[in-house]
Amino acid sequence: MKIVYKTDTLPHVQQVSELFRSSGIKRPYDDLERLQRMLEHADVTITAWDGYQLVGLARAITDFSYCCYLSDLAVQKEYQQNGIGRNLIRHLRDLLGDEVSLLLISAPSAIDYYPKLDFERTEKAFIIPRQA
Template structure:
């Protein structure tokens, strides 16, 4: 699957079951056994960008942002079948273009993706703090 036509859509409402399928396939850890929670996660995001191969959702990014200073990229997932085609990079580029140059993009990386983000111009931050979710 070296050359497939991928289209990207900005703030298109996503079916929670499509989101769960991409999350499961991508390897990202999210509450995929709780469709109502997934629906709430995508009910009012500030910025959602989706990647489509024909009518199939194959990738997505979800960010919370004020469009002025900070953007938290909370989800970046690409279906395993479509990984390695530059879709994740394109989703990040589209996120950065949507929020503009005055906005910092911040994310928490999954352990398996720690080497991926520096290749996309992200730098490690030593001044971050976290209170982990209970479930």
């Protein structure tokens, strides 16, 4: 398996839908119009490919100067535990540089995963949840 990482390729919305469905991440994968808006308005999208198959994605919103919100980190179920998530984060951090902090909101099932990727848990965050 030779995984190729790209920052210059925006995948088709249907590929992203299938990736989200397969990965187990909770996203509106049946709402292609909403997914398309999510893709179009991200500042950074890093993808992982096995040939022509999208197997991983990191999507982020950032000012490229101070902070970056990692809104999606998804790896296809069959490809999980192969370092793809770690490599997507590494590529994102390389792109952002040392001046930019990286933050995210974890799904309860992934709480133990992110410390393995050098994320520090914090009790200082607040959220107003979306209504839909």
